[in-house]
Amino acid sequence: MKFDLPSVLVSIKDGVIDLGWGHPSSRLHPTEAIRIASERLLASDDSTPLQYGATQGFGPFLESLSGFLSSQPAYGMPVDPRHLFLTAGASQGLDLACTLYAPAGSTVVVEEPTYFVIEKIFRERNLNVIGVPTDSEGMVVSKLESLLLDGLKPSLLYTIPTYQNPTGICLSNDRRHQLISLANEFDFHILADEVYQLIYFDQLPPKSLLAFDEGNRVISFGSFSKILAPGLRTGWIHSAPEIVKKFSDAALTFSGGGFNHYSSALIREVIDLGLLDSHVSILREEYSIRSNAMHQALKLYFGNEIEYTHPSGGYYFWLTFPKGFDANLLLPLAERIGVSYRPGNAFSESGSFPRQIRLAYTLFEVEELEEGISRLHEAYSKDNNGASLK
Numbered sequence: 001m002k003f004d005l006p007s008v009l010v011s012i013k014d015g016v017i018d019l020g021w022g023h024p025s026s027r028l029h030p031t032e033a034i035r036i037a038s039e040r041l042l043a044s045d046d047s048t049p050l051q052y053g054a055t056q057g058f059g060p061f062l063e064s065l066s067g068f069l070s071s072q073p074a075y076g077m078p079v080d081p082r083h084l085f086l087t088a089g090a091s092q093g094l095d096l097a098c099t100l101y102a103p104a105g106s107t108v109v110v111e112e113p114t115y116f117v118i119e120k121i122f123r124e125r126n127l128n129v130i131g132v133p134t135d136s137e138g139m140v141v142s143k144l145e146s147l148l149l150d151g152l153k154p155s156l157l158y159t160i161p162t163y164q165n166p167t168g169i170c171l172s173n174d175r176r177h178q179l180i181s182l183a184n185e186f187d188f189h190i191l192a193d194e195v196y197q198l199i200y201f202d203q204l205p206p207k208s209l210l211a212f213d214e215g216n217r218v219i220s221f222g223s224f225s226k227i228l229a230p231g232l233r234t235g236w237i238h239s240a241p242e243i244v245k246k247f248s249d250a251a252l253t254f255s256g257g258g259f260n261h262y263s264s265a266l267i268r269e270v271i272d273l274g275l276l277d278s279h280v281s282i283l284r285e286e287y288s289i290r291s292n293a294m295h296q297a298l299k300l301y302f303g304n305e306i307e308y309t310h311p312s313g314g315y316y317f318w319l320t321f322p323k324g325f326d327a328n329l330l331l332p333l334a335e336r337i338g339v340s341y342r343p344g345n346a347f348s349e350s351g352s353f354p355r356q357i358r359l360a361y362t363l364f365e366v367e368e369l370e371e372g373i374s375r376l377h378e379a380y381s382k383d384n385n386g387a388s389l390k
């Protein structure tokens with residue numbers, strides 16, 4: 001008997017250009033690189049990748065990864081392989097960080113808006129979540145400082161410093177320094193979710209937040225989901241040796257050995273063959289073209305009706321519509337017209353973003369992006385709520 005169970009995370013309705021998902025396009029999946037790397041891995045008589053892996057991660061993988069990151073100008077710092085830890089993706093690493101650093105009932109600070117699943121991850125850990133506003137330079141660190149001076153005692157602070165999800169903004173260098181000093185002064189760790197760090201377009205982003213760390217405060221999370229393939233479920237943590245040791249000694253790690261050991265052995269081949277470097281270059285080039293196409297289409301159809309910052313890297317546009325607009329109300333009409341997006345209030349429990357929407361330019365081809373924006377404008381023009389504003 002067949003049950004027709006789903007194969008992938010998201011099923012997009014036929015005919016809908018769903019700009020709500022920050023997933024890579026199937027056309028860009030590196031199938032050839034994975035085939036070559038798999039052949040090389042399987043040609044060897046070494047069965048080590050099939051054994052339980054070392055708790056910190058497969059050593060040869062950590063060495064190759066350190067070489068790769070050190071060679072990336074966007075990462076901005078040399079990486080010692082002993083400071084890396086293998087994860088099954090950033091999500092898994094972040095969840096494990098809660099086990100190790102955030103006792104139930106403690107408080108985690110997040111940016112407002114922030115990655116739409118992270119608040120749920122923290123809630124499932126019985127953590128309190130406090131949002132700090134962001135502006136064009138990222139988290140407003142002075143606001144955080146006031147909260148800390150008023151007695152807030154977070155166990156952790158979660159930030160996406162580079163090409164933030166959903167706003168696309170980078171935390172400025174000054175604020176990076178200020179954030180680290182606050183972490184030292186008020187004694188909390190910073191979870192720096194840096195999964196978009198390497199996807200820059202014309203200009204290099206600020207260095208990894210870890211490069212600003214003085215005092216072993218930063219735990220940086222990287223992932224192959226955004227630079228190779230999310231199905232590999234592999235990522236890494238980069239941090240001080242004492243922090244890496246804590247992750248390596250966790251009971252979960254010890255029980256199962258290094259997370260996603262086999263995938264990491266495969267990725268090591270991809271890196272050593274130079275195929276990760278070339279794939280990241282392809283993604284940067286292609287996503288830059290797509291973000292420009294989305295920008296042009298937004299200009300063409302919406303003109304001055306909406307506000308946004310053209311992202312300089314990452315996956316997203318964050319649009320602000322005029323006062324009175326409600327992104328949740330427009331959504332059903334937009335989907336009937338054949339386009340979808342993620343409403344702003346999905347990215348914050350505060351409910352402060354009814355007139356914002358997030359669009360991703362990574363999943364669809366240029367022509368589809370143009371058509372998607374044209375449909376979005378059609379929906380906006382037909383929408384009573386929107387129409388009353390014009």
Ligand SMILES: Cc1ncc(COP(=O)(O)O)c(C=O)c1O
Pocket residue numbers: 022088089090091092115160165193195222223224225230234235
């Ligand atoms: C900021 C951020 N963190 C983490 C993830 C998930 O990462 P992974 O696939 O490595 O678990 C995403 C995916 O969209 C993301 O945008």
